[in-house]
Amino acid sequence: MIKKGILKGGKRTEANWNNSKLGEPFKEALDQFKEKVLNRNDFDPTSLLQFGLFMSMGVINILKENEARFGLEGQKAVNDALIKTGYMVGEQIVKDITIPLEISPIELMSFLATIINTQAWTSIEDPRIDNDKQCSFDILWCPLQDVYSAFDCRVQRYLVQGIINAFRDSNILDNEYQIEFTKTIPAGAECCNFIISEKRPGEIDKWEVYSKMLEKKALKK
Numbered sequence: 001m002i003k004k005g006i007l008k009g010g011k012r013t014e015a016n017w018n019n020s021k022l023g024e025p026f027k028e029a030l031d032q033f034k035e036k037v038l039n040r041n042d043f044d045p046t047s048l049l050q051f052g053l054f055m056s057m058g059v060i061n062i063l064k065e066n067e068a069r070f071g072l073e074g075q076k077a078v079n080d081a082l083i084k085t086g087y088m089v090g091e092q093i094v095k096d097i098t099i100p101l102e103i104s105p106i107e108l109m110s111f112l113a114t115i116i117n118t119q120a121w122t123s124i125e126d127p128r129i130d131n132d133k134q135c136s137f138d139i140l141w142c143p144l145q146d147v148y149s150a151f152d153c154r155v156q157r158y159l160v161q162g163i164i165n166a167f168r169d170s171n172i173l174d175n176e177y178q179i180e181f182t183k184t185i186p187a188g189a190e191c192c193n194f195i196i197s198e199k200r201p202g203e204i205d206k207w208e209v210y211s212k213m214l215e216k217k218a219l220k221k
Helices: 027-038 046-094 105-120 154-170 206-220
Strands: 124-131 134-141 177-183 192-198
Touching (some): 046 105, 046 154, 046 206, 105 134, 105 154, 105 192, 177 206
Antiparallel strands (some): 124 134, 134 192, 177 192
16 A cells, blocks of 8 residues: 555645645536435445546547547647646636745645646645755556556646646746656656756746657657
C-alpha cells in the first residue's frame, strides 16, 4: 500500500490550503453519484477504474487511428478536442474560487495542480513548494500507469494544455509557468515527477515545444 502522498480530499501542510476553495470538476454528476450509487451495498468502486480505463483506451486508439488514416489533420482534430475538454475542466476548477489574500502565486499554482492531480486524474500526489518561483510534485500512482505506454501519455499533454489555457483566461494566475517532467512510471520510474516554475520574459513554452516534438514523432511512426 502507498501510504505517502495525498488523494482527493487529502490535507496539505500549508495553512492556506484549508482557507482555499477550488471548484470540483463534474460536480453535478458527482452529486448524483453520491446520492444514487455510492452508498449501495452492491457497489464495487473498482468498476469506476475499469470504466475510466475503457474510456482512456478509446481516446488513445482514436488518436492513433486518426493519425494513421488522416495524418497531420487527423492528429490535430483529436488534439484540439482534448484541449477543449481540458479547458472545460479548467473552467470548472476555477469557478467560484476563493483564496486567501496572502497566498503566494507559486502556492496557488501548486494548489491548482493538486486539484488536477487528485480529482481530474484520480492520482496519488506528493506535492512540494520548492521556493517562491517553483513547485513540484510526484505522482506515486496513476490509474493509467498499467495500460498506457510512456508514449501514450502524450494524450494527457493536451488535456493539461486546455486546463492551463482556462487558468490563463480566468486571470487567476499572476505569472506564466513552465511545466516539465523528469520521469514517468510508464517509462520505468518509481514515480512521475513534474516541475512547475515561473516563466522568464520571452522564454519559450517548454510544454508546447515538447508536445510538437511528440506530434512529429507520432506521425513518423
